[in-house]
Amino acid sequence: MTRSLDGLTLAPVADQAPGQVGTRTRFAYHERDGVVWAEYTGGDVVRGHLVGTREGDRLDFRYVQLRTDGTTSSGHCVSTVVELPDGRVRLEESWSWESQAGGGTSVVEQVTEPDG
Incomplete structure (x- = not known):
């Protein structure tokens, strides 16, 4: 198992x-x-929250999330945790909306430097 996501x-x-x-x-x-x-x-x-x-x-x-236009949406996601060669964490995601039609895939990666 790759390392904990806690605090990332x-x-x-x-x-x-x-x-x-x-x-x-x-x-x-x-x-x-x-x-x-x-x-x-x-x-x-x-503002958004996820739990699983x-x-x-x-x-x-x-x-679940609240968008800047005042609408809300919710969905389900299954992700695979991957440790990158440089030690950072990547999540390879497959998601689908439950509050509306649609779905897809996405990738999120650990941020190691402050956002400029």
Whole structure:
């Protein structure tokens, strides 16, 4: 198993569609005894939360978010935790909305330097 996500900050490597998570979004992860959760904000997201479980290198969680246009949305995501050669963590994600149609894949990686 790769290392704990507790205390890590992760960010998407690419923008999704407008109104969704993007490269300016930051996720603050927590992990304890197989439970994972995070708060996220930035870009088109005013405030977001995710909560779920980790078994080995697999995360399974639900997320909810409030967007800058005042709308809310929610969905489900399954991620694989990958340790990069430089020691940072990457999550390779497959997600689907539950509050609206659609889904896709995304990648978030550990941020090691303050956002400029």
